[in-house]
Amino acid sequence: MATLVKEKGINSFKCFMAYRNVFLLEDDEMLNVFQACRKLGAVAQVHAENGKIIERKAEQLVADGIRGPEGHSYSRPEAMEIEATTRALAIADEANCPLYVVHVMSAEAGEAISKARRRGQVCYGEPIAAGLACDNSSYQHTCWRHAAGHVLSPPLRDPSTKERLWRMLATGELTCTGTDHCVFKADQKALGKDDFRRIPNGVNGVEDRMSVLWEKGVETGILDPCQFVAATSTNAAKVFNLYPQKGRIAVGSDADIVVWNAKETRTISAKTHHQNVDFNIFEGMVCHGIAEFVISGGRLVVDERQLKVTQGAGRFVPMPAFPPYVYNRLEKREAAKSAGTVAVARDAYDGPVIDLKAEQERQKAVAKEQREPLAAAAARRRPQRTSSTGRQPGAAGATCRRARSACPAPSSTTPSRPGAASGRTSRPAVPAQAACGEAVD
Ligand SMILES: NC(=O)NCCC(=O)O
Numbered sequence: 295m296a297t298l299v300k301e302k303g304i305n306s307f308k309c310f311m312a313y314r315n316v317f318l319l320e321d322d323e324m325l326n327v328f329q330a331c332r333k334l335g336a337v338a339q340v341h342a343e344n345g346k347i348i349e350r351k352a353e354q355l356v357a358d359g360i361r362g363p364e365g366h367s368y369s370r371p372e373a374m375e376i377e378a379t380t381r382a383l384a385i386a387d388e389a390n391c392p393l394y395v396v397h398v399m400s401a402e403a404g405e406a407i408s409k410a411r412r413r414g415q416v417c418y419g420e421p422i423a424a425g426l427a428c429d430n431s432s433y434q435h436t437c438w439r440h441a442a443g444h445v446l447s448p449p450l451r452d453p454s455t456k457e458r459l460w461r462m463l464a465t466g467e468l469t470c471t472g473t474d475h476c477v478f479k480a481d482q483k484a485l486g487k488d489d490f491r492r493i494p495n496g497v498n499g500v501e502d503r504m505s506v507l508w509e510k511g512v513e514t515g516i517l518d519p520c521q522f523v524a525a526t527s528t529n530a531a532k533v534f535n536l537y538p539q540k541g542r543i544a545v546g547s548d549a550d551i552v553v554w555n556a557k558e559t560r561t562i563s564a565k566t567h568h569q570n571v572d573f574n575i576f577e578g579m580v581c582h583g584i585a586e587f588v589i590s591g592g593r594l595v596v597d598e599r600q601l602k603v604t605q606g607a608g609r610f611v612p613m614p615a616f617p618p619y620v621y622n623r624l625e626k627r628e629a630a631k632s633a634g635t636v637a638v639a640r641d642a643y644d645g646p647v648i649d650l651k652a653e654q655e656r657q658k659a660v661a662k663e664q665r666e667p668l669a670a671a672a673a674r675r676r677p678q679r680t681s682s683t684g685r686q687p688g689a690a691g692a693t694c695r696r697a698r699s700a701c702p703a704p705s706s707t708t709p710s711r712p713g714a715a716s717g718r719t720s721r722p723a724v725p726a727q728a729a730c731g732e733a734v735d
């Protein structure tokens with residue numbers, strides 16, 4: 295991590311709480327990563343889902359015969375995202391590490407982030423285009439390819455979730471919008487044709503993000519165009535320390551400019567998109583907002599809606615450690631927190647200290663002392679007569695003190711230990727029982 299941060303321009307690390315035996319980190323391992331991030335001035339990212347419970351649930355679903363893509367969604371309930379998000383926030387707070395929760399798919403997980411922000415924690419949530427525009431009805435689709443095409447983690451949620459995530463973006467409770475773009479063609483998704491656990495996770499997003507978010511966020515009046523720019527560009531540039539080189543149009547900033555035509559519409563389709571995949575989760579969506587011109591690093595890359603890129607022209611932009619937007623507040627908060635964590639000056643305790651071993655011995659001796667008179671009394675109450683079989687009467691239970699005439703006949707006189715009836719027994723047999731349930735001699 296130190297090499298990546300100090301020499302390679304990487305300032306964030308994603309931790310997975312899902313995908314057991316592949317990526318999943320235990321809580322203490324995550325604490326280690328968060329502490330390392332804090333030390334190096336990086337931002338911790340987290341994929342927040344309780345992978346262990348999900349795995350168990352998925353196993354059960356398969357055992358119950360649910361093998362289609364709907365099983366993916368059933369196996370990853372919202373509660374598992376909420377729980378993991380809350381846990382990650384607590385661990386990050388413990389490590390005084392900034393936390394960026396990627397692909398927030400659950401509104402309540404978003405609310406957990408919002409609550410932590412209100413408590414002053416330095417944390418951010420990023421819903422994605424898929425979660426802001428689609429819902430879990432796709433997993434019920436009868437076309438396997440269609441349903442599998444929507445498999446990502448955490449999965450799409452019920453239709454009311456989108457609206458709630460949008461509101462949190464509008465209020466600033468959630469900070470950025472991403473895509474988690476991670477596409478698989480039909481033959482790759484088909485790895486899980488008989489078992490949803492083997493469907494590769496991920497959906498498209500990068501190419502259509504701006505149009506989809508404009509349509510769902512700005513055309514609906516939830517965000518104004520300036521909030522749209524903040525949620526799609528400026529805020530991310532600040533969190534990942536690219537601002538003002540990125541995220542701003544100003545002298546000295548990179549010449550990255552989009553001329554956006556908000557009046558016209560386009561229809562999204564896998565038939566016309568540019569990304570190298572045969573499926574589009576936004577298929578058929580009509581969106582206002584078309585990039586007429588795009589200038590990237592001073593070069594025209596979209597000219598009158600036509601893509602004009604040269605392969606290999608992109609360049610890596612190093613991201614320096616300690617983003618001020620994140621760390622300035624974090625450092626002050628950390629100082630305030632540790633100011634409250636001081637040892638209290640007091641006189642040393644000079645009284646006796648218990649000797650735990652000696653105390654244990656003492657307690658054992660007391661218990662023994664209490665047992666002995668009871669055993670002696672029990673022995674005194676026990677009749678001394680020995681039966682003709684050599685059996686000690688009442689050896690394994692209380693003796694029936696009723697007169698024989700009042701007590702029904704024993705249910706059996708057969709000794710419960712094999713061999714006892716032959717007289718070979720050297721140990722007392724268990725006494726037979728009367729019908730009243732009490733032992734008889
Ligand atoms: N969102 C999604 O399923 N992406 C694939 C890898 C990951 O889980 O982050």
Ligand SMILES: [Zn+2]
Pocket residue numbers: 341396397447
């Ligand atoms: Zn992830």
